[in-house]
Amino acid sequence: MERVQVPALREVCVRVTVNGVPHACTVPARTLLVHLLRDRLRLTGTHVGCDTTQCGACTVDLDGAAVKSCTVLAVQADGHEVTTIEGIANPEEGTLHPVQQAFKDEHALQCGYCTPGMVMAIRQLIADHPDPTQDEVRHALSGNICRCTGYQNIVAATLHAARAATGARGPADKREG
Ligand code: FES
Ligand code: FES
DSSP states (O other), rough: OOOOGGGGEEEEEEEEEETTEEEEEEEEOOOHHHHIIIIIITTSOOOOOOOSSOOOOOOOEETEEEEESSSSBGGGGGGGEEEEEGSSTTTTTOOOHHHHHHHHTTTSSSSSSSSHHHHHHHHHHHHHSSSSSHHHHHHHGGGGOOOOSSSSHHHHHHHHHHHTTTTTOOSOOOOOO
């Protein structure tokens, strides 16, 4: 009997640059970007919290835009550039990304499960809005769920990182929107 090829099971070659390193991976066409990153490239800093576009734990940068990688097919990243949480620190200088450093300074994590997605989303927020208000931060992070912290220190870390990015000095700005 002739086998029927189910399109979603067809294998495709995905060429993607991740954290500056080019990769070519043959995967089933239905493979999600988050699974390519975690299961094939072993970049397990990108987490899966829901698989249904709600929690934001899987947030990565795709060509300069923060995306939930459980919502993107791996094949959609073919020919594009992805940055994950593993790619944003500066190991040569031994420094964290300013958002990572702000999370450390403001004690903005507990279990840490949401943290990579939070950091990647905040990185995008600060790139788009270098001087966000507290309300803008809370609105921007509405697609990222944290079960532990109560968000207060995450908001403080975001404002702290924004100030660091713009060269401002002094304690984290906790002004109201
Ligand atoms: S795992 Fe992607 S949004 Fe939750
Ligand atoms: S620190 Fe535990 S879910 Fe956010």
